[in-house]
Amino acid sequence: MPNTTPVPWAEARETAWAAGYEHRGPATELPFAEAVGSALAAPLVAVSDLPAFPTSAIDGWAVAGPGPWRIGGEVLAGQVPQPMKPGVAVKIATGAQVPEGTEGIIRLEHSEIGDDDLVDGPPAREWREPGEEAAHGEELLPSGAPVTPPVIGLAAAAGHATLPAHGRPAARVVVFGDELLTSGVSREGRVRDSLGPMVPPMLTAAGAATVPSLGPVEDTLDAHVAALRVALAEADLVCTTGGTMVGPVDHLHPALAEIGAEYVINTVAVRPGFPMLLARTPDGKFIAGLPGNPQSAVIAVVTLVAPLLAGLRGLPLPPLRTAHLAEDVPGRGNFTHLALIDRAGRRLGHHGSAMLRGLAGAAGFAVVGPDTEAAAGATVDLATVPGV
Known part of the structure; x- marks a missing residue:
């Protein structure tokens, strides 16, 4: 034995x-849906500048030269605009590529359009420069970082279709x-x-x-x-x-x-x-x-x-949370006691080993160490159940 x-x-x-x-x-290149919940097996690196081109941060008017400016078209996200001409205002959407030669963007809510179809208002540098978030080849996250939904989004924005995980x-x-x-x-x-x-x-x-x-x-x-x-x-x-x-x-x-x-x-x-x-x-x-x-x-x-x-999956040891006890929790001699508690820190009834009723309403298990007891008002580790 x-x-x-x-x-x-x-x-x-x-x-x-x-x-x-x-x-x-061994780690492999996994589609995003399969990689989520794992850990990166190699650093996440940008495969292009992020953003890859100057991108408008607002809905507004792209302008060049002195104003007021004559309306001269629009630029939507997904389009490649023509270079700007002095004295012209081009309506631009958030996320659209900023035309070459743009000297400023007037927020729509700050703009005025006169009877002569001239746009006026205070222009400002309201766009994201290429590489402002990350430069091509820059490490975005280290190996071992958990692959969460935001990490998937970052990887997609940085040009990836799979992740090593x-x-x-x-x-x-x-x-x-x-x-x-x-x-x-x-x-x-x-x-x-x-x-x-x-x-x-x-x-x-x-x-x-x-x-x-x-x-x-x-x-x-x-x-x-x-x-x-x-x-x-x-x-x-x-x-x-x-x-x-x-x-x-x-x-x-x-x-x-x-x-x-x-x-x-x-x-x-x-x-x-x-x-x-x-x-x-x-x-x-x-x-x-x-x-x-x-x-x-x-x-x-x-x-x-x-x-x-x-x-x-290459992840770190799952961390314990903490809980603030609303009542005393006894120890179990020289064994650790995992005691069911609710989200208010109260010990639950129906907590016998063969019972599920208490578990169904629990926040998790309060961790009471060997040869100790936990008094009301104490902050203790909380072991949570996967999926709860």
């Missing part, structure tokens, strides 16, 4: 992230348990599976490309091994539910041994959720063992899976 000394919660997060980062695959790891949930139903209500000693439908959207929110869950898988070692092999054939990460202890129907540990997986983490000093694990197969794929109780399984996603996926 492998070492079962629980790993401190903060160390577990860092270890899971480091395992993912160390074993992330790590794609979404493929992930699949394998649900263990003869006692689970996939439809209807709990009955006759069997309960409705909540993790099969709940965990995949969390994995998607955490950066995985997720396929439908597999199972429920019957409680035999052969069935567990077969299910793991099927899931690993098409996924970089397999998240199993249940079977993380050593009871009479807990077959995950012997199944991991059967397929040659090695433990990265085996149990974490956190309540709820301590019997979680992370293992790695000989061919570099990962298996995250989530406890069967729903809230414990979610804590395993927060603790191990979200950091692992961040590492696999």
